[in-house]
Amino acid sequence: MVIRIAAVGDVHLDEDVVGRFRPALEELPECADVLLLAGDLTRHGTEAEARCVAEEFGGLAVPVVTVLGNHDHQCDQVPQVVKVLQDAGITVLEGNGVVLDCAGGRLGIAGVKGFGGGFAGRCASDFGEPEMKAFVRTTTDSADRLGAALRSLDCDMLVALTHYSPVPDTLAGEPLEIYPFLGSYQLGQAIDSAPTALALHGHAHAGTERGTTPGGVRVRNVAHPVIKQAYSVFHVGDQLDTDQVSPIGQSGIQRSWS
């Protein structure tokens, strides 16, 4: 049995974009069981922009699950943004999860926005000025909540949804100097702490599509400027046998297009 997952991130909606995604979204029921949004739904995180998101991504024939991105925090209207999205039937995750009954089994999705910090050996440390400690602790807290949410879900297949990247692989194309602002290894560690089948993220507009966590979980950067289409569709096989969850450890660029 297979679960069909459609995903896109970084659509950065405002009035000028409403309607652009809709024709492709109308085709979703034929090709996917669920649509996952990887954050940066808006330009500035205003309630008005959230209404554009509700108009574009609401009322679809498949469930829509999202996390927020850094842009969705810009105007400090997160509670209003979340409410508008929820009123449109969109599930907003932050440190929690949801289980959906799909034809191919129960799909568990755990999500957090995540944060920066960098990757193993080249990352910020919880040391020194309070500002630096607050920065690193924001990442650590977020990763801890993602790990706990992933491990709490009772399902047949587990997906992690974040805005920031859990691995450096999918950042290739971005300047190396800004990697610490694009993701953190702690998110990867959280993903590897559970039998995760797939990790989806956005945020790195100039990154690349495919990567793998150190534990072998497949990672996909679904930022709209990266995938250059309305959404990507992944067919994920039956993951009931956890031995099958992480066999792809050798290469971050394994391609299995059909």
Place this chain on the structure above:
Amino acid sequence: MTHHRDIGADPPDEYVEAEIHRLLAEDPAVAEQGITVVRRERALVLYGEVESPHRREEILRRVSERFPDVPITSDIGVIRAQAPTEIEQLP
């Protein structure tokens, strides 16, 4: 003999680049973090992709407004939003 930069002369290009980069992210009319500023011989060129033609025009307008003396050209694309034609199998 060494040449000294006149006080009050144009700021070095690197600072202009940094300022444009910050403007693109922080100006509410733009709010783009994915635009690259590249220094070419005759002008600064803006590269990247945005969600609408309106945003592309707005970026060029705001940057030229703020730096009227800097020659700037743009090669910014609008991201396609068509349905996918292929799926990825993850067994």
